[in-house]
Amino acid sequence: MTDSAVPISDLDLFDDPVLVDPYPSYAALRGLGGVVHLPANDVYVLTRYDVIRNALGDWESFSSEGAIGFNPMVNEALTGTSLASDPPVHTQLRATLTANLSPRALRGLKDSIDAKADALVEELVNKGSFEAIDGLARALPLEVVADLIGFTGQVRDSMLRWGQAAMQVIGPMNQRTAESFPIAGELYAWCSTVTAEDLAPGSVGRGVFEAEARGDIPPNTAGHIIHQYLGAGVDTTIASIGNIVALFAAHPEQLALVRENPSLVPAAFNEVLRYWAPLHAWGRRATRDVEVDGVVVPQGAKVAILFGAGNRDPRHYEDPDAFLVERNPIDHLSFGYGPHGCAGQGLARLEAHAVIEALARRVGRLVVGPEVRVPSNITRSIEELPILEVAPA
Amino acid sequence: MRIVLDRPRCEGHGLCEEAAPDLMHLDDDGELVLDREEISDADSALANAAVRVCPVAALRLV
Numbered sequence: 001m002t003d004s005a006v007p008i009s010d011l012d013l014f015d016d017p018v019l020v021d022p023y024p025s026y027a028a029l030r031g032l033g034g035v036v037h038l039p040a041n042d043v044y045v046l047t048r049y050d051v052i053r054n055a056l057g058d059w060e061s062f063s064s065e066g067a068i069g070f071n072p073m074v075n076e077a078l079t080g081t082s083l084a085s086d087p088p089v090h091t092q093l094r095a096t097l098t099a100n101l102s103p104r105a106l107r108g109l110k111d112s113i114d115a116k117a118d119a120l121v122e123e124l125v126n127k128g129s130f131e132a133i134d135g136l137a138r139a140l141p142l143e144v145v146a147d148l149i150g151f152t153g154q155v156r157d158s159m160l161r162w163g164q165a166a167m168q169v170i171g172p173m174n175q176r177t178a179e180s181f182p183i184a185g186e187l188y189a190w191c192s193t194v195t196a197e198d199l200a201p202g203s204v205g206r207g208v209f210e211a212e213a214r215g216d217i218p219p220n221t222a223g224h225i226i227h228q229y230l231g232a233g234v235d236t237t238i239a240s241i242g243n244i245v246a247l248f249a250a251h252p253e254q255l256a257l258v259r260e261n262p263s264l265v266p267a268a269f270n271e272v273l274r275y276w277a278p279l280h281a282w283g284r285r286a287t288r289d290v291e292v293d294g295v296v297v298p299q300g301a302k303v304a305i306l307f308g309a310g311n312r313d314p315r316h317y318e319d320p321d322a323f324l325v326e327r328n329p330i331d332h333l334s335f336g337y338g339p340h341g342c343a344g345q346g347l348a349r350l351e352a353h354a355v356i357e358a359l360a361r362r363v364g365r366l367v368v369g370p371e372v373r374v375p376s377n378i379t380r381s382i383e384e385l386p387i388l389e390v391a392p393a
Numbered sequence: 394m395r396i397v398l399d400r401p402r403c404e405g406h407g408l409c410e411e412a413a414p415d416l417m418h419l420d421d422d423g424e425l426v427l428d429r430e431e432i433s434d435a436d437s438a439l440a441n442a443a444v445r446v447c448p449v450a451a452l453r454l455v
Binding site: 091095102104105107266330331335339342343 | 446
């Protein structure tokens with residue numbers, strides 16, 4: 001045990017400028033310690049790579065139950081999901097969620113996702129100038145997830161708003177959260193009433209209902225699973241794909257490396273995820289007094305995991321502020337790690353790899369205008385990214 | 394040293410196979426097969442890498 005005091009910072013984790021560019025704040029917090037107390041948010045933030053990775057693997061000390069979000073309402077709403085539960089309950093819920101989402105279940109989708117991504121990129125390259133977030137970063141995941149779940153018509157149009165709101169409400173009870181709760185509520189209400197017949201025959205979504213009807217998964221869980229596919233799988237993937245385009249626009253020499261050696265595609269996606277984490281902060285609760293990096297996080301404390309801070313920790317990655325596709329940081333923290341590691345990472349990889357392959361094949365260089373960023377509680381993404389000119393490969 | 398797989402936890406992400414293709418592979422159904430469970434000193438670095446990259450912590454060395 002140790003009697004060293006936990007370092008304190010007056011930073012507000014959800015202040016607009018911090019949300020738009022958290023990296024200077026992450027560096028300052030990392031400098032203070034592996035864990036830092038932020039009275040403004042009543043949280044203990046985890047900032048260094050090893051501390052975060054250990055906490056993600058240690059669900060017995062860092063519980064997810066009622067602790068993922070940063071306001072009581074959202075934690076109440078998430079009760080009973082795999083996201084917000086601990087083993088052993090978590091184990092069954094997770095298996096139900098991932099039965100249709102694991103790489104082995106998704107293998108059949110690879111060709112169609114590759115074709116969708118390539119067609120989108122080809123069309124945009126032919127246009128010569130376009131807005132990359134709507135045109136690509138949103139277009140691909142919305143199409144992929146809609147087809148996966150079997151959405152049709154009007155519901156498809158709501159997916160973007162619903163997905164954004166579902167992440168936004170995980171933040172503290174600020175104006176963004178308050179404005180997003182009614183929209184997140186629409187998603188929840190729709191998922192509570194959707195039936196198998198609403199979803200396209202042969203889709204994964206329809207399959208979840210058929211599994212429920214067969215008794216393979218517990219009664220009344222199909223709607224919850226659809227809810228999690230949408231809540232977790234849309235906004236985050238959109239952020240990643242937007243980041244792919246922006247980072248390759250800013251680093252054409254890195255895109256050239258992938259073009260010369262396409263086996264670098266998975267490494268390039270790992271580096272995009274490491275360099276810009278799609279998620280800013282994610283909650284846990286300390287179940288006991290836990291010693292972390294020489295100080296004690298008190299029992300009951302609210303903990304915030306800063307994935308992006310760990311991903312830039314110079315104690316773990318050499319030259320962490322450089323974007324280098326050959327680095328292949330396969331152990332980056334952006335998908336989390338351990339029992340709660342991103343359940344949809346197989347699908348995210350399929351989509352992102354398809355985009356990187358298509359860009360490397362078709363694009364030599366992108367000339368971009370200024371990117372627009374809007375502060376958002378949890379997902380850090382680019383709102384608009386004008387592509388002014390495309391030099392073909 | 395032995396490598397141990399927590400089978401229910403494994404989701405078949407396949408990153409371990411990329412790290413240590415001589416020690417394990419995904420079969421045609423996407424299920425992980427450990428080709429060598431007893432790990433020699435010569436293979437311990439590879440085995441460690443495979444354990445480390447598992448995104449859901451389904452592998453460990455004992």
